[in-house]
Amino acid sequence: MQLVDRFGQRYPSHLRASNIEGKPLSAPSPPVPLAKPDSKRRSSGRTTLTDVAKAAGVSPITASRALRGERGVAQELVQRVKAAAEQLGYVPDPAARALASQRSVQVPVLVPLLSNALFVDVLESVHRTLFPHGYQALIGVTHYDPLEEEQLLRTYLAHRPAGLLVTGFDRTEASRHLIATSGVPCVHLMEMTPAPGVFCVGFSQQDAGHGMTAHLLSRGYKTIAFVAAQLDPRTMQRAEGYRRCLREAGLYDPRLELLSPQPSSIRLGAELLEEVLRTRPGVDAVFFCNDDLAQGGLLAAQRLGVAVPGRVAIAGFNDLAGSDQMLPPLTTVRTPRSAIGEASAQMLLSLMRGEVPVKNSVNLGFELTVRGST
Amino acid sequence: MQLVDRFGQRYPSHLRASNIEGKPLSAPSPPVPLAKPDSKRRSSGRTTLTDVAKAAGVSPITASRALRGERGVAQELVQRVKAAAEQLGYVPDPAARALASQRSVQVPVLVPLLSNALFVDVLESVHRTLFPHGYQALIGVTHYDPLEEEQLLRTYLAHRPAGLLVTGFDRTEASRHLIATSGVPCVHLMEMTPAPGVFCVGFSQQDAGHGMTAHLLSRGYKTIAFVAAQLDPRTMQRAEGYRRCLREAGLYDPRLELLSPQPSSIRLGAELLEEVLRTRPGVDAVFFCNDDLAQGGLLAAQRLGVAVPGRVAIAGFNDLAGSDQMLPPLTTVRTPRSAIGEASAQMLLSLMRGEVPVKNSVNLGFELTVRGST
DNA sequence: CTGAAAGCGCTTACAG
DNA sequence: CTGAAAGCGCTTACAG
Secondary structure (H helix, E strand, O other): OEEEOOOOOEEEOOOOHHHHOOHHHHOOOOOOOOOOOOOOOOOOOOOOHHHHHHHHOOOHHHHHHHHOOOOOOOHHHHHHHHHHHHHHOOOOOHHHHHHHHOOOOEEEEEEOOOOOHHHHHHHHHHHHHHHHHOOEEEEEEOOOOHHHHHHHHHHHHHOOOOOEEEEOOOOOHHHHHHHHHHOOOEEEEEOOOOOOOOEEEEOOHHHHHHHHHHHHHHOOOOOEEEEEOOOOHHHHHHHHHHHHHHHHOOOOOHHHEEEOOOOOOHHHHHHHHHHHHHHOOOOOEEEEOOHHHHHHHHHHHHHHOOOOOOOOEEEOOEOOOOHHHOOOOOEEEEOOHHHHHHHHHHHHHHHHOOOOOOOOEEEOOOEEEOOOOO | OEEEOOOOOEEEOOOOHHHHOOHHHHOOOOOOOOOOOOOOOOOOOOOOHHHHHHHHOOOHHHHHHHHOOOOOOOHHHHHHHHHHHHHHOOOOOHHHHHHHHOOOOEEEEEEOOOOOHHHHHHHHHHHHHHHHHOOEEEEEEOOOOHHHHHHHHHHHHHOOOOOEEEEOOOOOHHHHHHHHHHOOOEEEEEOOOOOOOOEEEEOOHHHHHHHHHHHHHHOOOOOEEEEEOOOOHHHHHHHHHHHHHHHHOOOOOHHHEEEOOOOOOHHHHHHHHHHHHHHOOOOOEEEEOOHHHHHHHHHHHHHHOOOOOOOOEEEOOEOOOOHHHOOOOOEEEEOOHHHHHHHHHHHHHHHHOOOOOOOOEEEOOOEEEOOOOO
C-alpha cells in the first residue's frame, strides 16, 4: 500500500525511518490547504488523523490511541504522535469521532429557566468545569414543563450525548424511561433523593425551608407567612419544610400561605407583600421562597413606610445579587449553586470515564445568612 | 444486491411493489432492538435512514432528499418517505450528517459573561429562535478577553459549526481572520458598524449614551458624572456618546468620569456612588453605564440619606430586572436584547440557507425610559 | 504493543 | 426525477 501525503510525496506506510528523522514534522504546512482538483474528492483540506499518523510514521489507529491517551502504546510513539499533532495543528473531528464511537462530547443541561440567576450560575459552572475536558454543555430550557422536558430529552438523546444533567426528579414516566434506557450517564441537580442507582448533587430543599422558619421562630416571630411563586417542586419542598417546622411549634396555619403560580419576579414580590399586609394583618414575618420576591417585598415595604423588621420581618432564599445591598440587608439562605454545577460536572466526568463514584448523592448543604431584615 | 432487514427478511432492493402495499410500514417495530450476534457488527440498534428507505421502498439517497425537503423528489415518494420515518420514529444522526456534509447544526454564541442578565437574555432568545429549526446554540464565554475568544473560536470552528454569533467587533486580528476564512456565516451582536460584508444586529451604543446625557441636560442638570465599570468596548462607546453630548453643550470635564475596570455589580455601584459624592461634591447627576451599578447607587443614596433626584439624579442603562421597582424608580435606557437575539438568529438562519439578507446591519434602536430618579 | 479491515450513518458528485 | 458508488474522519473488533 502506498500513501500520498499532501505534498505529493509517495512512500510505503511502513517506511518509518524517514519520519523518525523528523523530516515530515519540520516541513512547513502550507498556509492554504491545497485543494486537489481530483474528481470524486471531497476533502475539506483539514488536517486529519491520517496526516498526523503519516507524519509520526505510525498507523492511524495507533495515532488515535496515542492521542486519546489509551494505555498500551509505546511511550516513544505517543510522544512522536503528539508532537506531530501539535506541529500540524491537528484538531480531532468531533463528528467523525461521534459517529465511530457512538458517543459525542455533548452534555445537555436541562434547567427550568434562564431568567432565574440560580440556573444561570449552575449552567455557567457546569460549562466551566466540562469545557477544559473537551465536553460541550448544551442549553435546554424546560420552562418547568415536564412535557417540554420530555421533548427535549428525545431530541438530545438522539444526538448520543456523552452525559446528561437534569434538574430535580419531577418528570414524566416516559422521561424517566428515556433516561434509564439510553445508557447515558445522568446526574440530577438541586435535590436529594433516597432512590438507589440515581446520581444527584444538591441539598435538601425541605431542610433549608425548615431552617429558615426555625430561625424566624428563634427571633420571636409567631405569625410567619410563607409566600411563594412559580410553585415548582423545589419551592413546594421548601414549603413542606416551613410547614413541618411550624407544626412542630404548634403554630401552623394554612391561611398563612400565599401561593401564586405566576413566575417569580421582583415586581410580583412587591404585589404579594402588599397582599399579605392587607389580607393577613397579624403577620409579623414573611418567608419568601426566592430572593427576587423578597427584594420586591422589601422595596414595597419601604414604599409603603412599613418598618422592616419592626413591623414585619422579611426573609428570602438563594442569596441572589443585591440582597446584601438592600435596606435593610436581606436575611436569606445561601445556596451552593456554583458548587452544585461544579460537583455535578465532576461526578458526570467520572461517570463518563466509566468509573463508579464513591457516593451516589452529594449533599452540598446550605447556609443561613442572617442580615438586618429579620 | 440483496438487503437484509432487521427481521431477517431478504428481498431485492428494487422490489418496491411489496412496500407500496404498506406491509413493511405496518410491521410492528420490536420494542427492543434485536442485537444481532453477527461478528463485526457494530450496529447501535438505532433506526437508520436505510431502514426508512427500505420501508418506503426507495433508495437511501432519495429518502435523504425527501426528508431534507430537497426539491426534485416526486411528491408521492416524499409522502411515503415521511410516513415511513414517522412510523419508525426515525431521527437523523447529527454526527453522520455533520461528517458527510461537513456542516453541523451547532451555532456557538460567544458572549462576554453569563453573569450579566443582558447576555443571558440574548442567549436565551437566540436559543429559542434557533432550536425549532434544528440548530443548537452553544455557550461560549469570553470573559471580555480577546485571547480567550480567539481560543474559543479555534475550538468551535473545528466543530464545523453551521453558523456563528459573536459579540461586538473588538477582537484579535487572528480571530477576525479565523472567522473570515472559515466560511461559516457570522452575525455580530450588540453594535453597529459601517464595515461592508459584515453582518450585525444591535443598536448604536454611542447614540444611546448621547441620548441619556441629553435627557439629563434637558432636565437641567449641569454637572453630570459618568460612572462605569468593566470598561468593555460597548461601555466605552456609551462614554463617547456622553462626551460628545457634553462637549456639544460646552460642559465636558474629564474629571467627571469615574471609570473602574472591576466587574459591574450592585455592590460596586454603591461604592462608586459614595466615591462620586465624596470626591466630586458638585455633581448633580450620575449616569451609570449599567443598571446594576445604578441600582447599587440608588440603594447607597438611600442608605446615606441623599435625596434622589433632589440632591443627585441617577440614571442607568439596560433596564434590568428591578429597576422599575427601585425607590425612586430608575431612569434608564431600555435595550432590545431579546429582539437582538431573535433578529440575529433570523439573519443567521437566512445566511445558513445560503440567502443574501436584504440588509447587512439591523439597527434595533433603544428607548429612553424616564422614571423618577431623574 | 501495533495494524489492516470494516464500519458508524449520512451526503456529495456523477450518471442516467 | 432517481440511484449505485464513494467518501466524510474517525474507532471498534480482530488478529497477530
